[in-house]
Amino acid sequence: MNRPWLCALALCAGWLPCALAQADCDFDDFPVLDEMVVASIAEQLQWNNQPMNVKAFSFDGPESSISAFYAGKWQDAVDFSKFGDWQQILHISEECLMMVQVQAHNGQSSGRLMLVNPPAAELASRVLGSGVPMPPDAVVVSDMQTQDGASQGQLVMLASSESLEDNLRWYQSEILRAGWQTNHLAQQQNDATLICSKGREQLSVVFLRHEGFTQMLLNRVER
Structure with a gap:
């Protein structure tokens, strides 16, 4: 099964506890375009002791519109990178990590929204x-x-x-x-x-x- 989001999160899992304060976010805090169609992939997921939720999305428009939207929303706190065929958009705040992975298909776009929170106290020592x-x-x-x-x-x-x-x-x-x-x-x-x-x-x-x-x-x- 093609799960590039697992590989991508593995790269940053080691330093997340140091980078984030003890707080949390939910998907109400995750900005999305009104035209995005969003569906849940994984809830109640613990990745290396860190709570993570993953949603899929589709968008009737080019990938550049997705990138421009998040560049405006997250402004100076955004990082763009490539992971194979995927454009990755990363935002780290004091509360959580948000990542968007998107790729284009004939003028349309699809991808994943990933939300990672710092571990709770009981998980930090597991x-x-x-x-x-x-x-x-x-x-x-x-x-x-x-x-x-x-x-x-x-x-x-x-x-x-x-x-x-x-x-x-x-x-x-x-x-x-x-x-x-x-x-x-x-x-x-x-x-x-x-x-x-x-x-x-x-x-x-x-x-x-x-x-x-x-x-x-x-x-x-x-x-």
Whole structure:
């Protein structure tokens, strides 16, 4: 799934707690053009312990109209950059971060509005990756938590200097020790997938071997 907003937010997640005061915003504070059609994508989302909401929008007009609108609204507190095919418009206030990602399609525009608030006190000290099993040498790249009604989810990306095979063996051992049941295991030369369950929880681990490190994507769902 194409989610450039996740990659973009990963770049600024590390310094947001230092850049923002302890306050918050909501989408009532996010300026939009009257002609924008806006729909929610993600609510009650925690990205690296930071509350984040994401909305999609469409606009019957060129991307330049979107850029001009936000340049006027945010004036000196706005930054423009490119992320692949996307124009990014970033605004950071004392309360929160707002980002617009937009791209043009045959005279029309579409994109995303992202609102990131500083972490609440109880989240500020939470260890990233808490809630999923992690090999001892693994480093947390990102930790996203969602809640949809009674269903809770967590998507964690890890990096490890150990081989794919060593990490896979660690998870197989840890799953048995923690009482999980293996439902599916598939392995090829440079990737592997492990799916297991315990009670109402399901955990999938995707392993990807890169030059010099192994990337692991853990998706935990509790219903």
